[in-house]
Amino acid sequence: MAPTRAIRPATTVAAALCTGALLATSACGGGSGSDSDTIVIGYSGPLSGGAAAYGKNIQSGLQLAIGDLNDAGVTVDGQEYRVQLQSLDDQYAPDAAATNAQRLAEQDDAAVVFIPHAGGIQAAQELNSSRTEFLLGAYSSDPKIVEQGNELTMMIPPSFESYAKPFVDKLTEDGQTRLGLLGTASEYGQEWTKLVSDEWNSRGGQVLTDNSIDYATVSDFAGPVSRTLAENPDVIFLGGPSQPTAVIIEEARRQGYEGSFLIMDQAKFEEMEKFTDPENLNDSIGVKPVRDYDDPGTDDLIDSYAEEVTKERPVTSEVALNYQAAAIVVTAMQVAGTIDDPTAIREALPDALGQVDDRFHVSGFPTEITDAGHLRNADLEAAYRTPEGEYEYLSIDQPDE
Amino acid sequence: MTLFIQQLFDGLALGGVYCLAAIGLTLIFGVLRIPNLAHGALYMLGAYVTYFFLVTVGVPYVAAIGLAAVVLALLGVLMERLVFHPLRNAPHTHHMIAAVGAMFFFQAVAQALWGADFRRMESPISGSVTILGAQISWQRIVIVGTAVVVLGLLTWFVKRSIHGQTIEAIEQDRTGSSLVGISPSRVSMLTFGLAAALATVAAGLVAPINLLSPTMGDALSLKVFAIIILGGLGSLPGAVVGGFALALAEVMTSTYVSAAAGEGIAFVVIVLVLAIRPTGLFARAVQR
Numbered sequence A: 001m002a003p004t005r006a007i008r009p010a011t012t013v014a015a016a017l018c019t020g021a022l023l024a025t026s027a028c029g030g031g032s033g034s035d036s037d038t039i040v041i042g043y044s045g046p047l048s049g050g051a052a053a054y055g056k057n058i059q060s061g062l063q064l065a066i067g068d069l070n071d072a073g074v075t076v077d078g079q080e081y082r083v084q085l086q087s088l089d090d091q092y093a094p095d096a097a098a099t100n101a102q103r104l105a106e107q108d109d110a111a112v113v114f115i116p117h118a119g120g121i122q123a124a125q126e127l128n129s130s131r132t133e134f135l136l137g138a139y140s141s142d143p144k145i146v147e148q149g150n151e152l153t154m155m156i157p158p159s160f161e162s163y164a165k166p167f168v169d170k171l172t173e174d175g176q177t178r179l180g181l182l183g184t185a186s187e188y189g190q191e192w193t194k195l196v197s198d199e200w201n202s203r204g205g206q207v208l209t210d211n212s213i214d215y216a217t218v219s220d221f222a223g224p225v226s227r228t229l230a231e232n233p234d235v236i237f238l239g240g241p242s243q244p245t246a247v248i249i250e251e252a253r254r255q256g257y258e259g260s261f262l263i264m265d266q267a268k269f270e271e272m273e274k275f276t277d278p279e280n281l282n283d284s285i286g287v288k289p290v291r292d293y294d295d296p297g298t299d300d301l302i303d304s305y306a307e308e309v310t311k312e313r314p315v316t317s318e319v320a321l322n323y324q325a326a327a328i329v330v331t332a333m334q335v336a337g338t339i340d341d342p343t344a345i346r347e348a349l350p351d352a353l354g355q356v357d358d359r360f361h362v363s364g365f366p367t368e369i370t371d372a373g374h375l376r377n378a379d380l381e382a383a384y385r386t387p388e389g390e391y392e393y394l395s396i397d398q399p400d401e
Numbered sequence B: 001m002t003l004f005i006q007q008l009f010d011g012l013a014l015g016g017v018y019c020l021a022a023i024g025l026t027l028i029f030g031v032l033r034i035p036n037l038a039h040g041a042l043y044m045l046g047a048y049v050t051y052f053f054l055v056t057v058g059v060p061y062v063a064a065i066g067l068a069a070v071v072l073a074l075l076g077v078l079m080e081r082l083v084f085h086p087l088r089n090a091p092h093t094h095h096m097i098a099a100v101g102a103m104f105f106f107q108a109v110a111q112a113l114w115g116a117d118f119r120r121m122e123s124p125i126s127g128s129v130t131i132l133g134a135q136i137s138w139q140r141i142v143i144v145g146t147a148v149v150v151l152g153l154l155t156w157f158v159k160r161s162i163h164g165q166t167i168e169a170i171e172q173d174r175t176g177s178s179l180v181g182i183s184p185s186r187v188s189m190l191t192f193g194l195a196a197a198l199a200t201v202a203a204g205l206v207a208p209i210n211l212l213s214p215t216m217g218d219a220l221s222l223k224v225f226a227i228i229i230l231g232g233l234g235s236l237p238g239a240v241v242g243g244f245a246l247a248l249a250e251v252m253t254s255t256y257v258s259a260a261a262g263e264g265i266a267f268v269v270i271v272l273v274l275a276i277r278p279t280g281l282f283a284r285a286v287q288r
Helices: A009-029 A052-072 A094-107 A120-125 A161-171 A187-202 A224-227 A244-254 A269-275 A298-306 A317-336 A342-353 B001-031 B041-055 B060-088 B092-114 B138-160 B163-170 B172-181 B186-210 B217-231 B235-257 B260-277
Strands: A037-044 A074-076 A079-089 A113-116 A135-138 A153-155 A176-183 A207-208 A233-239 A260-263 A284-287 A382-387 A392-394 B126-131 B136-137
Touching: A009 B060, A037 A052, A037 A094, A037 A120, A037 A317, A052 A074, A052 A079, A052 A298, A052 A317, A074 A317, A079 A094, A094 A113, A094 A120, A094 B126, A113 A317, A120 A135, A135 A317, A135 A342, A153 A176, A153 A317, A161 A187, A161 A260, A161 A284, A176 A187, A176 A224, A187 A207, A187 A233, A207 A224, A224 B001, A224 B235, A233 A244, A244 A269, A269 A284, A284 B235, A298 A317, A317 A342, A342 B163, B001 B041, B001 B136, B001 B138, B001 B163, B001 B186, B001 B217, B001 B235, B041 B060, B041 B092, B041 B186, B041 B217, B060 B092, B060 B186, B126 B138, B136 B138, B138 B163, B138 B186, B138 B235, B163 B172, B163 B186, B172 B186, B217 B235, B235 B260
Parallel strands: A037 A079, A037 A113, A113 A135, A135 A153, A176 A207, A176 A233, A233 A260, A260 A284
Antiparallel strands: A074 A079, A284 A382, A382 A392, B126 B136
């Protein structure tokens, strides 16, 4: 999930104003960007550059949901509609995401815009309740995005704060005391590192040297791994994108490490299994793989992802949670009886949750939405891969919001 | 002590990769006076083409690197002809803009052909050996060994062979070389081809211990610039010494100071060199 980025309010506002002015002038001449019988769902995410794989994953989740919604037929207030996804590339830049969101809302008449990174979400929150109103589909597990009190935000994934305590609980069961830190150097990774360290310290455990590295720029992981192992940790905290995380885990095992791994929510077991011998992942705790949910729509989504997107990668929660979220907002439009009033759509969300078709229940479908706008599933679970290579699931208590 | 030995070998392996990539960059600078900002992108493409031959076509590892080096050498020549040759009389800023454009173009091509997600390249060289208590993987030993062999061949080529000597001649005096019948245009093509091939060897060697992605060249690109500034722009021995020095400095600083300091050391080195000895360690002083 998305690291936070510092936003520059002045730049954002200036960029937004310029774009707004341009759009206003162009709108006078041309018509509106969409037909009257089309519902446009907006999406701004990284479609090129270093985070492109992440951005494309989310885009395919949204796109698959929209395909399935159209197949079933969408009727709002007695009129039939086609749903359409309009995507713009922001290369992970907060100001570009805000500009894109405004453009999607004004030019394409999108009432809902999805953004998958905390920086972009926070930049868009400065715009979405002013002149241009739109509901923000916020895919970031950073709790800050709902703490701001923005009334038109829907936070999609579980907050990462839910994970630290149960993860540490599980991995200290046998009296482990030494925690090695090998997280990713992004701001999001650093917040995780701090959260886990605080949790570990509060049990009287010992937190060793912080060896965080930038997973994207390090050419050889052997050095950081041997530095971490030199202090004899019982548990190593790590995690960034799944693929480099898997390579680091493999390197640690190769150098003889036999302890546990505490893996942050950005890395997914099902993806790591494809990049390294799954045995290396034994004795690790992380997010529950999508394939292990028994929800009614899980298998269908896995099949259609393999058919329509790729057979090379498994479905992860990035795909699944956004697949669910797209169905939720369209259902909310049906409940609210409007396709262009973001406030009414937001207010219809609690009722809509109960009315979403079963096929869109894929991986822990949300059972409630908090007042702050956080979609939550009461039975959230984490996955522990035992030393024998079996997965066990532990239920997680979520903090009050 | 074990940790030190481990880090020393890791540093040497990293140094081998840096060296191979930096030599190409310094050659191009020596001959054409261009800071080729697209060098990291050539390295990235080299890794993907090696991956293509190894995984998709299924040729053995060493042959895959060799074939990829040939493909990239042709691409390097093509790039010189299509991008830099037409700009030979243009102001220097044009070269830089063209190089940045080429970099984005190559990244987009890689994303279109191989997708944006990470790819893993398995090397047939597996296992590790214990040296003085440290676990050193064979892949890293192969990296150091190959770097030494390739550097040896390159030195022989530049110092002893006719074609190689023309590179050095052009570096020393472009006008003079033309007067004795050396074609600067041909030497430029040769240099670009050689540089791209060397970057490919570096990428092919490092790919099995890391991952492939369209942006994998970005970080390396900055580091190799630091190396050739440290070694002296255009200097071959400078690139070799600079490559190993920077890699060891990076690894040792991360080990004994902090991981963050290790990441930043390359840029501290640039600042210090530019402030104290702007010509680099092996100044050739071939300014035009």
